[in-house]
Amino acid sequence: MTATVPTAGAVPAAGAVRAARVVPVPTRAGKRARSRRATVGVLVLRVLLALVFALPLLFLFVSSLKPDLRIFADLGSWRAFLPVGPLTLENYAGVFERVPFARFLLNSVGIAAVTVVLGLVVNSMAAFALSRLRWRGQQLVLTAIIATLIVPFETLALPLVWWVNKLPWLELNGFSLALTSGWLDTYRVQILPFVANAFSIYLFYQYFSSIPKDLDEAARMDGAGWFSIYRRVIMPLSGPAIATVAILTFLPAWNSYLWPLMVVQTEDLRPVMVGIQYFFQLNVSWGQIMAYASMITLPVLALFLAFQRSFISSIASSGVKG
Structure with a gap:
């Protein structure tokens, strides 16, 4: 019995092998x-996303220019978000009168x-x-500080009112200092x-931990103390964190x-948020x-627009480090 050896130029029979799959090569235009x-x-x-967040603000600003009847008449359509109809600044004048x-x-x-x-x-x-x-x-103190984040302010409000009413304060009475008790109805x-x-x-803490500690050692070799390191080394490098904390402190x-509303009775000491109850x-x-x-929203928007890049940079870096 003899074996048949295929020659180099032999063509396989139809169906003997599968057809090769053609893989398209992506072009530069594609x-x-x-x-x-x-x-x-x-x-x-x-x-x-911008529309989702901007439409409530747009409705706020547009409605401030319309009479009450027009505000309710436009609620069922897109006219509520458009400065159409009779527009007036009487609402703003009425705010200062009220x-x-x-x-x-x-x-x-x-x-x-x-x-x-x-x-x-x-x-x-x-x-x-x-x-x-x-x-x-150190770690115990840090843990205790972070743990306070889970405590809502409403649970502390009444005890805090009692404490601030007992705290002493030095006041200037003519040319002498007088020790008084109670902080209620004050700016402090x-x-x-x-x-x-x-x-x-x-x-x-998160942002400072990302700064190399070699800078501390170099500063101490030059004779700098810890306060000088804080003031001249760490804080100048923490611009994004400073901007973020400034925004997050300003908003509350x-x-x-x-x-x-709980601690201030004198009208001359009240902030803008309490004033909205007058209406x-x-x-x-x-x-x-x-x-x-x-009018009370514009300062917040201006502050955020001024520091938005530093705010986003600090939040992003803190999230990566954390």
Whole structure:
């Protein structure tokens, strides 16, 4: 029995082997087309998300220019988001006639600004001690600070009112100092209890921990103390964290409503958020409410737009490190 050896030029019979699959090679034009489609898809998604967040603000600002009857008449259509119909600034004029808005605004700006400045100093120094120094009980203290984040403020409000009513204070009485008791109905009761913040300390702690500690050693070799390292080395490198903590401290101070309502009775000491209750007494004017809300929203938007890049950078870096 003889074996048949196929020659080099022999062609396989039909069906003996499967046909080779042709794999298309992507061309440069196809890659560009897919890239453009992906870019357009991302752009459309961003526009939709922007509309979701912007439409309530647009409704707020547009409604502040309309009379009450027009606001309710436009609620069932897209006209509610468009500056159409009779537009007027009477709502804004009515705000100043109904409440001492300038005084409320000045109070809120002062309270928020002082709270932010003191909060940056106190929280950054606490975070510096937790992240750069080494001392016994360090991790226990950090854990206790973070644990306070789960406690809602409403559970602490009433005990805190009792404590601030017992705290002493030095007041200038003529040319002498007098020791008084109680912080109620003052500016300090709206500022000092909220200077130290657990989340701000933790955010600074995370950011400081990402800075190489070789810088500390180099500074100490040059004769710098810990406070000089904090002031001249760490803080100048922590711009994003500072901007983020400033925003996160400013927002609660600006939006504070429950606490001033509990501890402040004098109208000249009230912040802007407490002033909104004036519009729900007697005749309710929704146009004036929208105008008032628009004016107290603009400072927050301006602050966020000014520091948005630093805010996003700090949150992103802290999330990666954490």
